[in-house]
Amino acid sequence: MKPAVPRAIVFDVFGTVVDWHSSIVRELVRTGLAVDARAFAEAWRAGYPPAMDEVRRGVLPWTTVDGLHRRILDRLLAKRGLVLPEVQAAELNRIWHRLDAWPDSVAGLTRMKARWPIATLSNGNLSMLVDMARHASLPWDAVLSAELFGHYKPDPEVYLGAARLLDVAPADLLMVAAHPSDLRAAAACGLRTAYVARPAEHGPGGPVAPWADGEFDFAARDLVDLARQLEHAAG
Amino acid sequence: MKPAVPRAIVFDVFGTVVDWHSSIVRELVRTGLAVDARAFAEAWRAGYPPAMDEVRRGVLPWTTVDGLHRRILDRLLAKRGLVLPEVQAAELNRIWHRLDAWPDSVAGLTRMKARWPIATLSNGNLSMLVDMARHASLPWDAVLSAELFGHYKPDPEVYLGAARLLDVAPADLLMVAAHPSDLRAAAACGLRTAYVARPAEHGPGGPVAPWADGEFDFAARDLVDLARQLEHAAG
DSSP states (O other), X not given: OOOOOOSEEEEXXXXXXXXXXXXXXXXXXXXXXXXXXXXXXXXXXXXXXXXXXXXXXXXXXXXXHHXXXXXXXXXHHHHTTOOOOHHHHHHHHGGGGSXXXXXXXXXXXXXXXXXXXXXXXXXXXXXXXXXXXHHHTOOOSEEEEGGGTTOOTTSHHHHXXXXXXXXXXXXXXXXXXXXXXXXXXXXXXXXXXXXXXXXXXXXTTOOOOOOOTTSXXXXXXXXXXXXXXXXXXXX | OOOXXXXXXXXXXXXXXXXXXXXXXXXXXXXXXXXXXHHHHHHXXXXXXHHHHHHHTTSSOSOOHHHHHHHHHHHHHHHTTOOOOHHHHHHHHGGGGSOOBOTTHHHHHHHHHTTSXXXXXXSSOHHHHHHHHHHHTOOOSEEEEGGGTTOOTTSHHHHHHHHHHHTOOGXXXXXXXXXXXXXXXXXXXXXXXXXXXXXXTTSTTOOOOOOOTTSSSEEESSHHHHHHHHHHHHO
8 A cells, every 4th residue: 555645744752752761861860869760760651651541540630741750750769768859859850851852853853844744742741842842953833742632642532633633634644653552543543654663762672562564654764764755655 | 110031932923923914915816806805804804803702602612713714704705796616715714824924023933932932822723823834934832722722812711721731820921912902811811911013913004902001011013122122131
């Protein structure tokens, strides 16, 4: 099947556009906190899907990712017997607002933006995504967040809400992510899908979720490669 | 009173950042439609506050500005005995997606963006604001729209919703507009206010709404002047 050319493109952000792992490890080291930075970063990130699930099941009321990150951070610190003054804990939690882009992200996004509207479609709250875009010079046309829909990915409200706000049919919207589960949920809503390989998302040699050859409309080595493939498909 | 320095800035768009009047007149002339372009543009725009009011009073369900513009357009055409094929009417309605910026807008926004997050806060729907930003090279950090809140300005939900999404207190958010009524509603929600003079919004010699000296935190000749005043206040 020849992949259809989209009318707009939305992107997962954490892991797909920005390198959370090495950014968080680096910033943790910088704080001088007496923790194994790599293990702490992984535990912080690992606490995030179950926390979103608590929101999804109604155990927690709607809570932003900033709020969820803070709950997880407080538990991780407590488990290690660490107590931080409120100002320092709040500042530590904002590490997630200044993650660095992967080396290809700005060039790839800029090329795609020349032909298509590009937007985030992330579970991160809007202010976090805005700060991150300013920090990493990400040239979004719009910042779309789960926060706008009161639902976290992979809930269908997020994918369908993005299509509605961008005023395109789901089949005309391309979802880009490094995570097969995100793309499968998007495809179930009728969106097009593009997989981007990020083998170092969890650090060098870290785990990568499996996916089947031909499962997605596009599969790219990085965002510059995806831009090239989309330009080729558009002719 | 020394004006407080904001943490983020939001902007009205129609009339404040883009010159809807001359853009619409020019595009109407280009269509070759047998109408008085200037009168038609004014009537089209004049139909918009009452249409939003129908939404506010629940006479109409939530309808985007694209939808409201189309209702008004159909009535204006019918009144003149004009019938357009659907494709042409839909295309005509999208004139509002490609309005030109005032000459100072891009320079002023770029200067403010260097120090503060800048976002739209417009009644226009999100896809319209995205198209307009791409057309006129407006460098928004985020595109916020009444559509995200299910309320039109001057309803408080819009101003308070913007502060919530940008994660700043209302008093740390600066609303910029060429319309005193918009600024008064923002101030009633606790936002800071900046008036920008746009004497030609309705064409040369057109009406300008009155306001009192000292009524707003800032009053500027244009967006470059506002950038200068804000930089000065921030020191």
